[in-house]
Amino acid sequence: MLRIEGLTAEVDGKPILKGIDLEVPAGEVHAIMGPNGSGKSTLSYVLAGREGYEVTGGSATLNGVDLLGMEPEERAAAGVFLAFQYPVELPGVGNANFLRTALNAIRRGKGESELDAMQFLKLARARLKELQMSEDMLKRGVNVGFSGGEKKRNEVLQMALLRPSLAILDETDSGLDIDALKIVADGVNALRAPDFSALVITHYQRLLDYIVPDKVHVLMQGRIVQTGGPELAKQLEASGYASVQAAA
Amino acid sequence: MNTVVHSGAEGFLHRFEGLRARLPGQRLAWVQALREAAAEQFRVAGFPTRRVEAWKYTDLRPVSDAAFDEALTILGDGDTLPAPRGERRAVFVDGRFREELSQIEGASFAIGSLAEELPRLEGRLGALARPAEESLVALNTMLFEDGLLVTVPTGVAGGVLELCSLASRSERPSAFHPRHLIRLESGASLTIVEEASGPEDTRYLHNPVFEIELAEGAVLTHARIQREGVKGFQLGTVYARIEAGATYDNFTLNAGARLVRNEIHAVLAGPKSACHMNGAQLLRAGQHADTTTVLDHAAPDCASRQTYKTVLQGKSRGVFQGKIHVHQVAQRTDGYQMNQALLLSPDAEIDSKPQLEIYADDVKCSHGATVGALDADQLFYLRARGIPEAKARSILVEAFLQEAIEGVTDETARAALESAVAGWWEKEAA
Numbered sequence: 001m002l003r004i005e006g007l008t009a010e011v012d013g014k015p016i017l018k019g020i021d022l023e024v025p026a027g028e029v030h031a032i033m034g035p036n037g038s039g040k041s042t043l044s045y046v047l048a049g050r051e052g053y054e055v056t057g058g059s060a061t062l063n064g065v066d067l068l069g070m071e072p073e074e075r076a077a078a079g080v081f082l083a084f085q086y087p088v089e090l091p092g093v094g095n096a097n098f099l100r101t102a103l104n105a106i107r108r109g110k111g112e113s114e115l116d117a118m119q120f121l122k123l124a125r126a127r128l129k130e131l132q133m134s135e136d137m138l139k140r141g142v143n144v145g146f147s148g149g150e151k152k153r154n155e156v157l158q159m160a161l162l163r164p165s166l167a168i169l170d171e172t173d174s175g176l177d178i179d180a181l182k183i184v185a186d187g188v189n190a191l192r193a194p195d196f197s198a199l200v201i202t203h204y205q206r207l208l209d210y211i212v213p214d215k216v217h218v219l220m221q222g223r224i225v226q227t228g229g230p231e232l233a234k235q236l237e238a239s240g241y242a243s244v245q246a247a248a
Numbered sequence: 249m250n251t252v253v254h255s256g257a258e259g260f261l262h263r264f265e266g267l268r269a270r271l272p273g274q275r276l277a278w279v280q281a282l283r284e285a286a287a288e289q290f291r292v293a294g295f296p297t298r299r300v301e302a303w304k305y306t307d308l309r310p311v312s313d314a315a316f317d318e319a320l321t322i323l324g325d326g327d328t329l330p331a332p333r334g335e336r337r338a339v340f341v342d343g344r345f346r347e348e349l350s351q352i353e354g355a356s357f358a359i360g361s362l363a364e365e366l367p368r369l370e371g372r373l374g375a376l377a378r379p380a381e382e383s384l385v386a387l388n389t390m391l392f393e394d395g396l397l398v399t400v401p402t403g404v405a406g407g408v409l410e411l412c413s414l415a416s417r418s419e420r421p422s423a424f425h426p427r428h429l430i431r432l433e434s435g436a437s438l439t440i441v442e443e444a445s446g447p448e449d450t451r452y453l454h455n456p457v458f459e460i461e462l463a464e465g466a467v468l469t470h471a472r473i474q475r476e477g478v479k480g481f482q483l484g485t486v487y488a489r490i491e492a493g494a495t496y497d498n499f500t501l502n503a504g505a506r507l508v509r510n511e512i513h514a515v516l517a518g519p520k521s522a523c524h525m526n527g528a529q530l531l532r533a534g535q536h537a538d539t540t541t542v543l544d545h546a547a548p549d550c551a552s553r554q555t556y557k558t559v560l561q562g563k564s565r566g567v568f569q570g571k572i573h574v575h576q577v578a579q580r581t582d583g584y585q586m587n588q589a590l591l592l593s594p595d596a597e598i599d600s601k602p603q604l605e606i607y608a609d610d611v612k613c614s615h616g617a618t619v620g621a622l623d624a625d626q627l628f629y630l631r632a633r634g635i636p637e638a639k640a641r642s643i644l645v646e647a648f649l650q651e652a653i654e655g656v657t658d659e660t661a662r663a664a665l666e667s668a669v670a671g672w673w674e675k676e677a678a
Contacts, residue, residue, distance in 0.1 A: 048632050051624065076634035088629040092647030101643070102633035109634060158633065 001025045002047075002166050002197060007058035008222075009046045016042040018222035019058070024166070026063075027194040031208055032201045033233060034219035035241045040201045041085060043219070044170040047199075048082040049075050062166055076102075077109025079165030083155040083172050090142035095154070098142045099124060099161055106162050127160045131187050149180035156187035167191070167198040173207035185210030205237040218244050256312025257294040260423075261287065263318065264390050272363040272393055278370045286379045286389035293383035305567040305599040306538040310507060311481050316423035316453050319343065319416065330443050333664055334408030341414045343424030343454070344394045349412075357406050357436075362395035362427060369397075372429060376459040376487035382511070384483050388425040388457040395427040395456075398438070400466075406438035408660045415446030415454060415480060423453035430458065432466035432494075439469040439658045443668075445504070446477040458486040462494040464518065469497045471661035473668045475504035478534075482508045492518025492547070499656050500527040501665055502537040503672045509538045516543070516550040516578075523552045526652045528665075530672050531596070533562025540569040545578035545608075554585040555652045559645055560596035570615070571603040578608045585615040590622065590648050592641075642673050 007020040016039045024030045034040050045053045047060060049072035060067045067075050090098065104114040115123065121138075128135055133153055143151050152172055159167055169188065173181055188198060188211050200211055208216070208230065216233045218226040218241070226232065226244055236244065264287050273279030295312040296303040319342035329339060329349065338359055339349035345361035352359040362369070379386035400406045413426070432438055446452060454476060462468055476482050482505050488496045500510050514523045529537040543552055558566040568587045589598040602615045622644050630640035649669060656662040 050628050050632075071637070072628060072631035073634050073636050073640075076632055082632050084629065084632075088623075088625050090626055090629070090644075090647060092650035093643055098630075098633075098643075101639070102630075102635055105634040105636065105639070162634070 002060070002062050002199070004060045005058055007046070007060055008056045009042060010054050010056055011042065011052060015056070016222055017046065020222075020224060022217065022224060024197045024199060026165075026197055027192075028214040029188075029192070029198045029200060029211060031213040031216045031233060032199060032219050033203070033205075033216060033236060036203070038219045039222045040219055041170055044082055044168045044199075044201055047075075047168055048072060048080060073105065074109070076162075076164075077106055081159050081162055081164030081167045083152075083159060083167060083169045085171040085174060087143050087151040087155055089144050091144050093142045095140055095142050096121075096124065096138040099138070099158060102158065103161050124161065127157060130190060131157055131160065132183055133157060148175035149177065152176055152180065152184055153187075156184050160187060160191065163191070165195055165197065167196070169198065169200045171201055171203060173202055173204065181207060182210055205233040208233045220244065256308075257290060259315050260387060260391065261291055267318065267391070271391070273366045276367060276370070279366065279373075282374050283390050286386040289379050290383055290386040290390055293386065296383055302540065302569070305569070305601075306507070306509060306536065311453060311483070314421050314451060314453075316421045319418065319422035319424050319452070329412055329414065330445070332410065333441055333660055334410055336408070337410035337412055338396050339412045339414065340394070340396070340426060342416050342422065343413070343426040343456075345396070355406070355409075356404050357400040357438075358398065359409065360397045362397045362429060363393060365397050369429070372431070373427065373459070376461070376489055377457055377485075378487070378513075382485055384455060385457050385485050388427060388455050388485070391425045392427040392457070393424070395429065397428075398430045400432045400436035400438050402433040403435045406432075406436065408439045408441060411440055411442040413442070413444040413454065413456070415450060415452045415477065417447040417450050418452070421451040421453070423455065425455040425457070428456060428458045430468065431461040432463060432468055434463045435465045436463070437467040439471070439661055441471045441473070441661055441664050443473040443475070443664075444482060445475050446480045448477045449479065450477060451479045452477070452481070454480065454482045454484070456482075456484045458484075458488075460486065460488040460496065462488065462490045462496055464491045465493040466491070467495045467497070469656070469658040469661050470499070471656060471658070471665055472498070472500040472510075473664060474500065474502045474508055474510070475668065476508070477504065478506060480505045484508075484510055486512045488512070488514040488523070490514065490516050490518070490521040490523055493520050494518065495522040495524070497524045497656070497658070498526070499653070499661065499665060500539065501668055502527070502529040502531075502539070503668060505537075506534065507536045509540065511540045513542045514544070516545050516547055516552065519547045520549045521547065522550065524655065525552075525554045526655050527556045528649050528652050528669070529556070529558040529566050530669070531558065531560045531564035531566055533564055533595075535564045536567075538567035538569075540567070542571045543573065543583075545572065545574040545581045545583065548577060548579045548581070550578065551582040552584065553655070554587075555655060556587045557649050557652045558589040558598055559592065559648065560589065560598060561592045563593070563595040565596070566598045568599070568617075569601045569603070571605070572613065572615070574604075574606040574608050574611055574613060576607040579610045581608060581611045581613060583611070583613040587617045588648070589619045590645065591619060592622065592645075646673070
């Protein structure tokens with residue numbers, strides 16, 4: 001389970017997270033919703049360990065392990081996966097090679113044996129099929145020349161291969177048409193298991209029609225101001241964030 | 249009479265005086281005339297200083313201040329040849345052909361020692377080299393002892409030929425100046441994989457000159473792997489003349505030496521000919537690598553492509569100077585030049601000087617240069633997927649180099665270059 005207590009963080013000396021308290025029990029999917037600038041992406045970067053996001057207080061643990069003191073690669077090995085809002089293009093790096101290097105790094109971190117090229121290909125093909133993705137994706141440079149939808153599907157493919165215990169989906173729905181959205185949602189739903197939890201960060205309710213969360217949290221001005229069930233998302237869609245702000 | 253003698257030149261001129269009676273071709277009047285003229289040119293010009301425009305960024309004082317002896321070849325246990333990559337190889341130790349280490353039998357074309365064939369090379373040796381313009385070429389002309397001689401006959405596919413240049417271990421600094429002559433007749437093809445190496449504890453100067461003639465429709469792939477010892481100097485000059493419909497595909501990897509100059513003069517002399525000059529420079533602290541290209545588009549409908557990538561660590565310095573000269577006759581020229589540097593250290597320096605001179609009016613010519621550090625977003629993306637930082641950095645550096653290497657279409661050549669780059673990284677990680 002992910003446990004965040006009193007988390008504060010700043011970027012360029014400016015406080016963004018002002019005391020986050022949040023628990024995502026194993027097996028659950030939670031959504032974080034909020035207006036632009038509320039700190040949603042900052043929270044995901046802080047949990048993944050990006051440079052430039054300075055934690056000034058509080059704690060974040062995954063299954064009892066302190067995340068905040070670790071390097072990004074150590075967090076990944078500990079089970080954290082960040083699906084990027086804007087997946088990065090890596091020209092000159094083949095997607096297959098990248099996926100295998102990442103998978104083997106994580107397996108090594110977990111004390112599992114590494115996969116050779118054939119074993120990896122077999123696994124990757126199976127996951128591609130589940131995600132209705134072309135094998136052609138493996139041959140191309142990482143995200144190079146991918147459409148917005150392909151980039152997001154590539155994120156889900158990585159997630160399906162790396163099998164994290166905590167997935168953070170940072171506005172994965174942005175720029176997706178409805179078909180791609182369903183495929184991405186199916187990919188996340190397929191991972192649902194008692195030892196998997198997810199934090200779905202989104203501005204809109206739309207994605208939550210397909211990935212139905214156990215809980216919805218509203219993040220505003222660096223704090224969680226309201227928590228509820230899936231119906232809260234629908235309510236926000238109807239009345240907007242201003243109503244929450246007025247109530248808070 | 250001009251009495252100016254420049255620093256560093258005296259030793260070599262003195263050496264020439266002592267050796268002239270023993271250098272190959274001493275009985276051939278034309279060879280003697282070449283050497284004497286070159287000696288005079290070198291005496292007047294000396295080693296180029298930074299006051300010379302073409303040497304603005306490369307200081308040769310570490311070379312000109314050193315005293316070099318003639319190489320006394322003693323191969324020790326530590327001197328190893330690279331593993332064979334093809335059926336045929338020509339091995340040179342300290343610039344001299346070593347038949348017992350070479351494998352040249354059974355070739356469908358002539359491979360041999362320049363020194364042995366010298367009597368038959370009048371008019372060919374020196375046809376392209378310009379000792380009056382390049383004083384290091386004058387030095388080579390004055391003192392060359394041997395070199396590779398290759399002639400591929402009309403229509404013959406020559407396959408892969410390795411050219412191995414090895415410097416032997418010695419206590420005193422030594423210098424050698426091989427002259428390599430390569431000629432491909434009409435429609436002939438050849439891939440040369442060249443590897444220059446030397447011991448890490450010996451100071452030496454390797455000053456090779458290539459004269460490459462490609463007749464109509466000939467195709468030469470020339471992959472050069474420079475991994476000279478860390479105390480070595482390589483000052484190399486390549487001249488290539490490319491006739492109608494012929495292609496010269498040069499890739500130079502600079503991954504060794506304390507100081508290297510890779511200078512290429514290519515002339516697209518016939519219509520519809522092509523020249524690819526690509527390369528990568530991998531530099532550690534204390535190293536200096538200079539790639540200087542001069543490309544003449546002297547005929548219509550020719551294409552040229554240049555992509556050079558430099559990776560710099562520590563206090564190292566890289567130089568790229570690329571001049572493209574499009575003559576008035578060279579209509580419908582298609583030229584491209586790109587030069588990119590990746591600075592991995594705040595102490596590293598790259599100097600880049602592209603130059604276009606265009607005298608034709610129907611021309612497509614572009615050039616560009618970029619300098620940057622590793623991309624923080626890319627690095628974080630890799631690390632967020634569990635890839636440790638050092639590995640993530642190496643992935644990004646290899647990707648940076650990939651664009652230049654993937655342009656090499658010959659598989660043997662590309663594999664050799666890729667493994668040399670990987671070898672450099674392994675050493676880096678160690």
